[in-house]
Amino acid sequence: MTIQTAFTYITGAIGELYDEREAANIAHIIMEYLTGMSKLDRIVHKTKILSPDQKQRLKEAIEALQRHEPVQYITGTSWFYGMELLVNRNVLIPRPETEELVEWMVQDAAHRHRLHLLDIGTGSGCIPLALKKSLPDAQVSAIDVSEGALEVARSNAARQRLEVNFQLMDALNPAQLAGLPEFDMIVSNPPYITQSEQTSMQELVWGFEPSLALFVPDNDALLFYRHISVMAQSRLLPGGALYFEINEALGKEVVALMESLGFAAVTLKQDMFGKDRMVKGNKI
Incomplete structure (x- = not known):
């Protein structure tokens, strides 16, 4: 099997699961993963024969894709903010x-120095690592309830040569959070998908990504926003800011919650797709 025929084989094997363009993108990712060659190099060497090991890994990758496993978990990597990060089933992609x-945070932090930042529910460490990359003189900390997630985050920090203080903590446990210092900015992308919404999600999300990082009870969709907002009122410095990524259906509710807890100038912001996705509030 050549590089060219392997690419065609992948697109055909997953053609019923993805549209033509997405299938081709996935095939390119798998082929780079198998060969270590860029797209251009693979075109130049399209008649190169795959080794027995590469053919076996190709077979395993296609079987995983046909089980709806995300390609990032197959390759073990995902790109974020110009960084190739390690990912596995302990963390969200x-x-x-x-x-x-x-x-948004980087823009707000422009011309400010020696900031102390905290990410709550860090997962792969993508947020604090991106912040540290953009704000090198900032002191960046991050917490997560999952030791498996923190192992991934620490590995990513080492690979990117970025210094972030990672700690094992439960965002829903006030006693654990009480020992944290004060911060200029706190950010969180917490679990925000209600369990009833799972039925409308793609299986490649809920079937493989960690449910601990995805779902909240139907009867308490604002669980994490409430706990983190209360904590932030005591751990933010005056003039500090709290940032959330949110469920697109809960924008107004999160804004109302933060305002009720004393945050000022609470702002709801849409993402590139025009969906309510981010909220920021300032501590007075």
């Missing part, structure tokens, strides 16, 4: 909308 949240 970073998404482009979250890059917009980071960019």
Whole structure:
């Protein structure tokens, strides 16, 4: 099997699961994963024969794709904010909308120095690593309730040569959070999908990504926003800001919650797709 025929084989094997363009994108990712060659190099060497090991890995990758496993979990990597990050089933796959949240914070932090930032529910570490990359003189901390997630985040920090202080903490446990210092900015992309919404989600999300990082009870969709907002009122410095990524259906509710807890100038912002996705509030 040559590089060219392998590419065609992948697109044909997953053609019923994805449209033509997405199938081709996935095939390119798999082929780079198998060969270590760029798209241009694969065109130049399209008649190169796959090794027995590459053929076996190709077979395993196609079987995983046909089970709806996200390609990022197959390759073990995902791109975020110009960084190739490690991912596995202990962490959510970073998404482009979250890059917009980071960019909002970076813009707000322009011309400010020695900021202390905290990310709550860090997962792969994508948010704090992107912040540290853009704001090198900032002190960046991050917490997560999952030791498996923190292992991934620490590995990513080492690979990117970025210093972030990662700690094992439960965002819903006030006693654990009480020991945190004060911060200029706090950010969180917490679980925000209600369990009833699971039925409308693609299986490649809920079937493989960690449910701990995805779902909240139907009867308490604002669970994490409430706990984190209360904590932020005591852990933010005066003039500090709290940022959230949100469920697109809960924008007004999150704004109302933050205003009721004393945040000022609460702002709801849409993402690149025109959906309510981010909220910011200032501590007076």
